[in-house]
Amino acid sequence: MLKTEQMVLNMGPQHPSTHGVLRLELELEGEIIVNVKPHLGYLHRCFEKHCEAMTYPQIIPYVDRLDYLASMNNEMGYAIAVERLLDIKVPERVEYIRVIMAELQRIASHMVAVGTYGIDIGAFTPFLYLFRDRERILTLFEKTCGARLLYNYIWVGGLSHDLPINFVNETRDFLNDFKKTVIEVNNLLSYNKIFIERTANVGVLNVESAINYGITGPNLRASGLKWDIRRNDPYSIYDRFDFEIPVGEGLHGQVGDCWDRYYLRVQEMIQSIRIVEQALDQLPEGEITSALPKRIKPVEGQLYSRVENPKGELGYFIVSKGQLQPFRVKVRPPSFINLSVLGELCKGHLIADVIAILGSIDIVLGEVDR
């Protein structure tokens, strides 16, 4: 009888479609994937080691650099965790500005996810359209705090700066323009026949294994479970806004395939637009610095606090020994845990599908390796 040998193929760490410095060890039977082993650690930046040496406010810049596509969300999660530890309440205006920033950042993060996913599959134009609009979000952030990517904007107990003049009008203008871009992207990419052929029925993740692997965020919702921490365990002022939680419906294939995971991000951008619009309407006048503590020195204790990041559930486990530095800050990174399902999703598919599946999981290596 004729027998074939299994072949091992290395993908990465330098590969344009691994979204960073991830190395995948593929075991192949011909062109069919038998097993995928991700190798991590090429971007390990010892976040926990830094936290041992830094004071609470000094950690915020390092928090920025975890998931560098969603710095505002990371900062917000960290600030909320330390505020719960200190038991302080921030002014209304700060809460509203935080929500506006976090949702704009969610849109920006999903723009990169959707745009680069198009490139992975072979469509270059949506990337250009989305980055054109992403620049406008970054300009809004830059006017607010001076930085384009890593902000150090949301501080424990407040913000570093108030909103600039005319921010509300400029944001409204952007949102109105962006609604048209979403339609354009849908026509260019989402309903494109070639795109659907490449992504529908590929890498199907059912709800049971999604829960068993600890998948959160858009990947879990695409599998059909309505689970969003903004709704299920509300933090900040998210209970005041009216928004829907989209779930995967399997419009072009099965529920939880790559197309569902991709399209869910498009739908989430629309919901984020709604939240920002409501927050801009309700934005109160007031002080932003009144709750900023002079010295951050929580009493002994520990807590786990979680927020909904664009990638999933971002949790901070902080242990305080009553000093200026935390004893330990452990991060529960959504990307790292979402990546763990890759091996199961890829089994039985072709090599080219690995790219499609990896792109649809939407990982950021800064957060995977920390």
Next chain:
Amino acid sequence: MGLLDKEFSDDNIVISKVDDLLNWARLSSLWQMSFGLACCAIEMMATSASHYDFDRFGVIPRPSPRQADIIIISGTVTLKMATRIKRLYEQMADPKYIISMGSCSNCGGPYWEHGYHVLKGVDRVIPVDVYVPGCPPRPEALLEGLLTLQEKIRNESLVKKSV
């Protein structure tokens, strides 16, 4: 710029120096290896995308080191990654150039003090031509870095080793 200085009345003949011709060709189409490491890679992508448009300067991404002219080290270089970067650099064909983008690859950046895992500057494994400061540098800063590199290539010579 020196290349088209001397022209005969017949437009098809141009006299130039070999150095000028080679340098002009080299600096006008620097193909960049599409290789992102960390946060700076997002700014590098933004530079290549619609608003800043790296393509204006002849820079387009190539996924293979064998076909690339420049490599932009964009992000934190860990010790584990350093050996891979060295190998990628060695796989590139001459002439090859390196732009070190951001504080991390310049000197270790925010991970300099406590980073047991970070290479304190990518110039410890490969020779860097242009350093772009910032954490992360703005796209304009990266464009400036590229223009500086083009200026450097313009002054190169086949016979004399450039400084």
